[in-house]
Amino acid sequence: MKYCSNCGAAVEQKIPAGDNRHRYVCNACHTIHYENPCIIAGCLPVYQDQVLLCKRAIEPRYGLWTLPAGFMENGESTEQAALRETLEEANAQVIIRSLYTMTSILHVDQVQMIYLADMPEPSFSISDESLEVELFREDQIPWDALAFPTITNALKFYFSDRKTGHFPLRHLAMSRSDEGELCCELGTHQ
Amino acid sequence: MKYCSNCGAAVEQKIPAGDNRHRYVCNACHTIHYENPCIIAGCLPVYQDQVLLCKRAIEPRYGLWTLPAGFMENGESTEQAALRETLEEANAQVIIRSLYTMTSILHVDQVQMIYLADMPEPSFSISDESLEVELFREDQIPWDALAFPTITNALKFYFSDRKTGHFPLRHLAMSRSDEGELCCELGTHQ
Ligand SMILES: [Zn+2]
Numbered sequence: 001m002k003y004c005s006n007c008g009a010a011v012e013q014k015i016p017a018g019d020n021r022h023r024y025v026c027n028a029c030h031t032i033h034y035e036n037p038c039i040i041a042g043c044l045p046v047y048q049d050q051v052l053l054c055k056r057a058i059e060p061r062y063g064l065w066t067l068p069a070g071f072m073e074n075g076e077s078t079e080q081a082a083l084r085e086t087l088e089e090a091n092a093q094v095i096i097r098s099l100y101t102m103t104s105i106l107h108v109d110q111v112q113m114i115y116l117a118d119m120p121e122p123s124f125s126i127s128d129e130s131l132e133v134e135l136f137r138e139d140q141i142p143w144d145a146l147a148f149p150t151i152t153n154a155l156k157f158y159f160s161d162r163k164t165g166h167f168p169l170r171h172l173a174m175s176r177s178d179e180g181e182l183c184c185e186l187g188t189h190q
Numbered sequence: 191m192k193y194c195s196n197c198g199a200a201v202e203q204k205i206p207a208g209d210n211r212h213r214y215v216c217n218a219c220h221t222i223h224y225e226n227p228c229i230i231a232g233c234l235p236v237y238q239d240q241v242l243l244c245k246r247a248i249e250p251r252y253g254l255w256t257l258p259a260g261f262m263e264n265g266e267s268t269e270q271a272a273l274r275e276t277l278e279e280a281n282a283q284v285i286i287r288s289l290y291t292m293t294s295i296l297h298v299d300q301v302q303m304i305y306l307a308d309m310p311e312p313s314f315s316i317s318d319e320s321l322e323v324e325l326f327r328e329d330q331i332p333w334d335a336l337a338f339p340t341i342t343n344a345l346k347f348y349f350s351d352r353k354t355g356h357f358p359l360r361h362l363a364m365s366r367s368d369e370g371e372l373c374c375e376l377g378t379h380q
């Protein structure tokens with residue numbers, strides 16, 4: 001951020017009165033421009049003993065497999081966002097079962113929410129965002145070609161929890177160390 | 191938004207290629223400025239048979255009672271945000287038990303997450319953000335002086351769930367009708 005979106009003057013970084021963090025502040029119109037994490041919402045669609053994955057047709061991670069998910073928009077709920085993304089990316093209509101994973105991804109300022117969802121029909125197709133869309137059994141999952149560690153986590157939790165039939169919310173925080181190493185912590189509760 | 195935060199030129203609202211929503215777009219540097227919901231994170235702190243409320247020292251809803259909660263910042267997890275807000279607003283250190291309510295508030299583009307949390311000690315005090323901080327038993331809750339309907343919801347769920355000792359995640363969507371009426375829907379799952 002270099003310019004004030006309200007008046008067009010240059011912004012500078014400083015700690016506003018009563019605050020304790022650096023913000024982009026406009027010295028002309030005095031607007032404080034806060035920056036906050038975004039929500040990524042999506043589904044883990046299940047049909048019988050298979051899960052639905054999409055091969056990304058867009059960057060980042062073009063050509064790798066992911067669950068249908070994307071940025072939550074203004075004016076919708078987290079569930080509506082998850083359903084919309086599943087429809088847009090995989091042309092699949094699903095029924096949400098429960099919130100399944102919630103991961104704060106600190107190094108990119110995102111919170112990712114994946115809902116466990118049922119597919120009443122094995123109906124899906126490719127889209128502008130997906131080169132391929134396919135159902136996979138556990139032994140068919142392309143573990144080495146998954147797009148994001150959060151997706152790997154969600155799938156591992158799913159196949160593990162499926163043995164018990166109990167799918168509790170998995171609360172995680174992920175961050176990147178100074179050495180670039182990815183660190184994933186379970187929440188203090190389950 | 192009137193000006194591009196990247197180059198300072200005027201922005202206009204239009205639907206970018208490959209998109210289906212109006213965005214603020216800069217015709218000079220071609221930046222698309224997305225706007226997304228913010229996360230409000232907080233706690234419902236419990237000490238024995240009492241819950242902790244804060245009387246707001248800031249607008250909106252100055253002088254009304256609320257749970258300690260506020261905007262999640264970049265670089266922290268949702269849990270860290272909830273703990274930080276509880277410390278900042280009530281000087282209370284709590285231990286998170288579980289995610290308890292998640293409410294998409296459509297008319298203000300917010301997602302509010304309230305964590306159920308235990309207070310090991312009845313230790314708390316006022317702050318720049320709270321005129322008063324107090325523990326309340328169920329029969330002492332100032333129901334008519336609560337700041338937000340989401341807070342009323344969380345407290346009602348809590349005192350109801352306390353009878354069973356089971357505190358499932360409550361998933362809600364709240365919106366305002368054209369007539370200004372507030373409408374609150376439970377999620378499709380619990
Ligand atoms: Zn300005």
Ligand SMILES: [Zn+2]
Nearest residue numbers: 194197216219
């Ligand atoms: Zn620009």
